[in-house]
């Protein structure tokens with residue numbers, strides 16, 4: 548009897564898992580590669596939670612999570628978050644050329660406390676290669692890349708040569724497969740923002756100058772006044788949620804800026820009622836990682852301009868961060 552029940556349960560679980568995947572791939576869902584420095588700040592966790600919520604709502608499909616960080620527990624933490632949200636098999640990429648260390652306030656404990664099967668950083672794939680593998684398998688003009696950290700892996704993709712996944716070089720592959728790069732980085736119209744200058748300004752300058760398609764930047768000034776993950780997450784979040792746990796470990800229950808969530812939200816929903824775009828001109832990045840918007844020549848660059856009041860947009864983001872996985 549117990550064995551029969553176990554078999555029945557397994558069938559039910561498989562059927563519901565199948566439905567979840569089918570729903571993710573609903574027509575109109577935006578296919579996203581999420582590239583994150585899941586380490587020093589906690590808005591990356593908020594952004595990944597928002598992305599899973601949008602996937603559960605049929606608005607997004609998560610193709611891969613790429614960790615551009617030297618935190619050695621970031622990959623396992625990402626796998627634990629993906630597993631919590633019912634997507635344990637999302638491919639995970641890392642930076643191979645960095646000297647790894649442990650410095651995040653939350654990645655190690657989240658990785659230790661929540662189930663996942665990626666046992667170590669070494670088991671993950673190389674981020675630049677994973678980009679190529681994923682892009683090669685997608686339809687033309689279909690992929691949105693969201694970056695919410697620095698750009699080492701993206702530069703590795705862009706400068707890559709042909710390989711077993713595609714005869715195209717990185718530039719050609721991006722041009723053919725990527726419809727949007729939604730980039731949290733820089734300040735607009737000018738400034739110096741950490742994602743662009745720390746620790747790899749050279750990759751920033753290369754990616755922004757050579758990107759062969761549309762880039763929309765969410766500057767530090769956009770996410771800064773949108774405080775989320777505070778009292779709402781503390782009081783209404785599931786006690787078992789790794790998102791709530793990460794914000795607690797980060798000591799962020801006073802609320803934290805929503806830089807990274809904005810880049811996810813834009814990639815999936817566009818401007819909506821949230822923002823307008825400033826698109827005339829282009830973004831110039833200097834060797835030190837500072838940036839300046841220049842009025843000409845016009846390139847396929849744009850930056851977000853606040854439209855919805857930050858306190859109202861915070862409610863939208865907080866609601867998505869409270870989302871619990873389907874069981």
Ligand SMILES: [Ca+2]
Nearest residue numbers: 584591695696
């Ligand atoms: Ca980040």
